[in-house]
Amino acid sequence: MKYLDKVRAELEAPREQRMFGSGWISGSIGLLAGIVGFVMVLILRNPQLTSVPQLAAVHQGWLFKPVLYFVLISGFVLAALSLVLRRDKTLGGAAMVATLLATMIGSLATEHHIKVEGIFFGLDFFVLNVLFTGLLFIPVERIFARYKDQSVFRDEWREDLFYYLVSSLFVQILTFLTLAPSNFVIGHQELATVRGWARGLPWVVQLIAIMLLTDFAQYWLHRAFHRVPFLWGFHAVHHSAKSMDWMAGARMHFLEIIVLRSVTATPALIIGFDESALQAYMLIVYVSSTFIHSNVGTHFGFLEKILVFPRFHHWHHGIEKEAVDVNFAIHFPFLDRLFGTHHLPDGKWPNGYGIPDHPVPKGYWKQLLYPFRKRAA
Numbered sequence: 001m002k003y004l005d006k007v008r009a010e011l012e013a014p015r016e017q018r019m020f021g022s023g024w025i026s027g028s029i030g031l032l033a034g035i036v037g038f039v040m041v042l043i044l045r046n047p048q049l050t051s052v053p054q055l056a057a058v059h060q061g062w063l064f065k066p067v068l069y070f071v072l073i074s075g076f077v078l079a080a081l082s083l084v085l086r087r088d089k090t091l092g093g094a095a096m097v098a099t100l101l102a103t104m105i106g107s108l109a110t111e112h113h114i115k116v117e118g119i120f121f122g123l124d125f126f127v128l129n130v131l132f133t134g135l136l137f138i139p140v141e142r143i144f145a146r147y148k149d150q151s152v153f154r155d156e157w158r159e160d161l162f163y164y165l166v167s168s169l170f171v172q173i174l175t176f177l178t179l180a181p182s183n184f185v186i187g188h189q190e191l192a193t194v195r196g197w198a199r200g201l202p203w204v205v206q207l208i209a210i211m212l213l214t215d216f217a218q219y220w221l222h223r224a225f226h227r228v229p230f231l232w233g234f235h236a237v238h239h240s241a242k243s244m245d246w247m248a249g250a251r252m253h254f255l256e257i258i259v260l261r262s263v264t265a266t267p268a269l270i271i272g273f274d275e276s277a278l279q280a281y282m283l284i285v286y287v288s289s290t291f292i293h294s295n296v297g298t299h300f301g302f303l304e305k306i307l308v309f310p311r312f313h314h315w316h317h318g319i320e321k322e323a324v325d326v327n328f329a330i331h332f333p334f335l336d337r338l339f340g341t342h343h344l345p346d347g348k349w350p351n352g353y354g355i356p357d358h359p360v361p362k363g364y365w366k367q368l369l370y371p372f373r374k375r376a377a
């Protein structure tokens with residue numbers, strides 16, 4: 001455990017020790033490559049155990065192995081580079097160990113096929129999730145940062161990464177649970193005409209209609225999560241983030257995810273839009289909810305009146321009085337204008353994030369219990 005603490009201290013090293021040429025960049029990317037390579041090897045060796053069926057094509061495809069080799073080779077080269085450049089060998093050493101371990105396991109001769117019927121842990125989805133989101137948002141946040149001094153490894157980054165892990169790991173179970181209420185409704189025949197009409201609309205119109213319906217439901221549910229004390233205990237976890245970036249949005253109580261996804265998806269599912277439009281929406285909501293929490297300080301001019309951008313949702317997370325109970329929408333700011341909760345002062349950003357006095361404890365498991373303990377107290 002001591003060694004892991006040292007690795008963490010190195011990742012969180014002060015800015016002047018992270019400069020180009022200090023071996024920090026090569027060390028931390030090398031370590032990431034080592035870990036990703038390690039997980040990819042596990043997926044390759046135990047496909048039944050680790051994968052979502054829909055993604056099987058990805059790691060059984062011709063590209064998976066070349067990508068794995070590339071990841072392992074770059075992990076090795078970057079680890080070596082960091083070991084040369086950096087006086088403290090912790091980061092380079094950890095990157096080297098992870099890469100070599102992955103290579104060793106990958107080159108063992110036997111192929112295991114452990115069959116686990118029904119349950120898929122979606123380890124590959126997790127890797128894709130974190131990897132793609134990270135690859136997309138880390139450079140974007142470097143270039144367009146609102147808070148230039150904020151590191152990827154800011155305070156509580158491990159907690160938020162763990163939130164990412166949990167929601168991605170149980171993506172199958174979560175999808176099933178969240179769609180269960182609407183599956184129940186869909187069984188009714190009376191809606192056939194409505195469904196036929198909805199599916200006949202142009203695809204883009206369907207997509208916008210899904211966004212509108214979902215955000216409308218989301219607006220009122222979100223408002224209830226703020227106003228009803230018992231519900232606030234759950235939602236307070238999401239608002240406990242003190243820094244905003246691409247990882248911060250993942251912080252959400254497990255039960256809130258289930259309620260939020262099932263309630264907001266229900267109107268669109270009852271009407272029954274085209275499956276591809278619904279899938280496209282899932283992708284949009286995933287990317288946009290990461291984006292609106294991200295550390296991106298760009299102003300988007302008149303577009304900010306039409307769609308939700310980071311500044312709008314950052315105000316929702318603002319710690320100051322004027323930011324309390326404003327900006328509930330996640331796609332269309334006009335909903336907040338319509339219902340009197342809109343707050344977007346020209347060119348201004350909140351002074352800080354979180355809840356005054358920070359009542360929510362740190363750590364995933366304490367936050368999971370927080371709403372129940374709060375109620376008992």
Ligand SMILES: [Zn+2]
Pocket residue numbers: 222226235239316
């Ligand atoms: Zn909220």
Ligand SMILES: [Zn+2]
Pocket residue numbers: 238249293313317
């Ligand atoms: Zn948020």
